[in-house]
Amino acid sequence: MTNHWVDIKNTDLVLIMGGNAAEAHPCGFKWVTEAKAHRKARLIVVDPRFTRSAAVSDYYAPIRAGSDIAFLGGLINYLLTEDKIQHQYVRDYTDMSYLVKDEFGFEDGIFSGYDPEKRKYDKSTWGYQTGPDGFVLADPTLQNPRCVYQLMKAHYSRYTPEMVERICGTPKDAFLKVCGMIAETSAPDRTMTIMYALGWTQHSQGSQMIRTGAMVQLLLGNIGVAGGGMNALRGHSNIQGLTDLGLLSNLLPGYMTLPGEAEQDFPAYLAKRSPKPLRPGQLSYWQNYPKFFVSTMKAWYGDAATAENNWCYDWLPKLDKTHDILQVFEDMSNGKVHGYICQGFNPLASAPCKVKVSGSLSKLKYLVIIDPLATETSEFWQDHGEYNDVDPTKIQTEVFRLPSTCFAEEDGSLVNSGRWLQWHWKGAEPPGEALNDQEIVAGIFLKLKALYKKDGGAFPDPILNLTWKHRQPANPSPEELAKEFSGRAIKDVLDPKDPTKVLVKAGEQLNGFAELRDDGSTACGCWIFAGAWSEKGNLMARRDNADPYGIGQTLNWSFAWPANRRVLYNRASCDTEGKPYDPNRKLVGWDASSGKWGGSDIPDFKVDSSPSDGMGPFIMNPEGVARFFARDMMAEGPFPEHYEPLESPIATNPLHPDNPKARFNPAARVFKGDWASMGEADQYPYVATTYRLTEHFHYWTKHVRLSAIVQPEQFVEIGEELAAAKGIKAGDPVRVRSKRGFIVAVAVVTKRLKTLEVDGKPVHTVGIPIHWGFKGVARNGFITNTLTPFVGDANTQTPEFKAFLVDVEKLPVKV
């Protein structure tokens, strides 16, 4: 979230699209209710299903799963055509006036530089025109045909209300009603929040759906303001934190990135990630990258990391490709991955295409499961009848299942969607012999380290030198680890303006990332968490819920990254003079008397930069402003374009009916062997979409008695029209089949799923909750991801769980 849960109460309009907060995030959704009750805010829900969020909305518009870019692109077209944009914001805080290279182009659904063989783009034309001074050229009048505004206007002019209706199945009047309500928030003192979740991420073009939403918010001036923002409602309690800490193939902590194998030169690695400002007077805060990087390496490798060895740069593994979960299962299926460790992750249920995952796991030499619960993955080799029909004697994988603690049995911090690091405390001992995760990681690592020390082996240096300063080496404490990622001074940290002044003494905890240095004098495991545990103590454990400004900014409750800031980009809540657009919801403002920015939040800005300096509010971008034109940062193009899901109910992309290359995401990665596993509408005519129920959490709560009582049995939702056509009544058993397998479940026949008219034909949607499996106290069921396709978003490789094709058949009723 750019904003946070409580801030939703400050909004005038809520758009829930690609999510269902009322059911999936119920206690956060209450802030929507609060805004409706106390600010007369309105709620719009756009969703393939009439969800419980929709049930309490002021307006609901149906949409075909997977067509959100068409809808939002149509909204952009409406806002530009009707001139319902926040003019000053767009002019001064975005790239609208920047000139784009003449070579950049877009033709029949494909951007310049496409290689259809590799399914990849050469992005060299996706950039700005620059002047002799190196700065980007701009036309403040927005008249130049190569400026971002003109290119964008032309790009989305194709997204007419009629085209939206044709692609999305949303009736034109419903679409225009939504546009009209949203357009009202272009007024500087009106704001909208967008709340989305996996309904946007789990598509082959999910990242671009989210981008299109962000572009709408920028046009309306709704980013950086109270009650506004792009608010990702994360799915699990700490995937925000684990992402922040960089536990992904290509990341380092704090959104730093691992080097690729071509990046052999350390200064060049740093320079590439420390961009110089693209416009005069801009901060481009990533220029501090060397400080963050060196401090992380000092935290990891201590005295072994020196200026002479480039702070152990060579010790970092260099990427040949991104080894995301889909890539790893692909490599596993080809025998290239022999060992796998699953720490609190159940990929047999959570990853797409169960038959491929199961077959891949069967090829492993060893599998280690670390979990509080008996997961399906841990028994992928076990015969569980129709739910997991395998022959154990043919599976040669050695499996270890190691019991870990759950939340109630440990101390530590989690990061919620609002970026709050909240500390929690242990309330009981774990059952039996279960150990906490740190003990288990330490147990394996210390054995490995001892083996490398004794016997040597492949490149032991990083293993032998990894920082491990714990009072109990076999049980690193949460307090020690939190202090390590928060950061400390190795030598005295001096004030750069007055080197006689010591800011932090050697050995002390740092106050924040501004104190980080690139000379090895600071160690900090995750720069964006810096200051979470300072000399003042553990700020994540703070529990003062005082709200002095009355807009929900509880700055002394826990610690929010970065720098305890609650609303990102909050400088953009003020006009160019530094005055808040809405003084009643003031986050920050310029105080000329003190020469500083201040207010109810920590300014997301250079605190003493006067408005007259002309520094833009998006200080992490080298432009200083927000981008409509994504340059070379997205896989499939600088402007989002609608493409069909990999499995689509219609034969062509209605925007490019004559170009099969532009039918689905031209940059989506599909592994060679998987093309044959994709179905077409003649055999699998219905759109399927998967989701959570409010009574269950993923594959955990089927182990929980209360949840198993309230939702005991697997079901699928089928609209009344499809049910009538198939002779299916509520309660009938049905088989749902995709090209990759089938599940059997009870039919729930519902008015919630309407048949939509898409590209001239009726399209039915089947809704499939995800929560069942063959382990648990609820009734056993089929793993829903048996059905889903093995393809991900072209940027993130997040699987396309939200739009694929199935067939449905009625089964004889069991007696």
Place this chain on the structure above:
Amino acid sequence: MQASRRTFLKVCATGVGSSSLTLLGFAPGAALAEVRSFKLARATETRNTCPYCSVGCGVLMYSLGAGAKNVHGRIFHIEGDPDHPVNRGTLCPKGAGLVDFIHSENRLTQPEYRAPGSREWQPISWDDAFTRIAKLMKEDRDANFETTDKDGRTVNRWNSTGFLAASASSNETGYLTHKVVRSLGMLAFDNQARV
């Protein structure tokens, strides 16, 4: 005497006994039965956060057990933390059942091992498990570690073993895991955020 429901609960919960109860019209019989005291009054309260979705609701966990040697506390009740600025005491249907997660019959209680081709689990000690896992990892790492690629570039990576990190483990676990995984040279590293 007029007793509201609240007064009545208060009187019973404090367990002051016969005189108040007499006032309420309960005449003590010959044998005085002890009034059942309010269990939360003797419980230990521990603050935690819900491990499910990302709202991060504050919860209060109540456990019994004096903390003496060989006395294991048992959490018997969980409710929303009324001080928490986001959930203000509320919990959703999942959070309301958290105590059943802690005590699920499917909680794992001992390390287990499944041999190649076997149909069953067998118990294994922690030390044996760590030793065997470390041996398997070292064999695979030593056999497949790439110091340089085919063009002679330094790459120091180990791509034949992967690690999937959790979605609900703490930052402290995540930080330690990341550090260990990269020190081994692993790139096949992901967490639940990917899916």
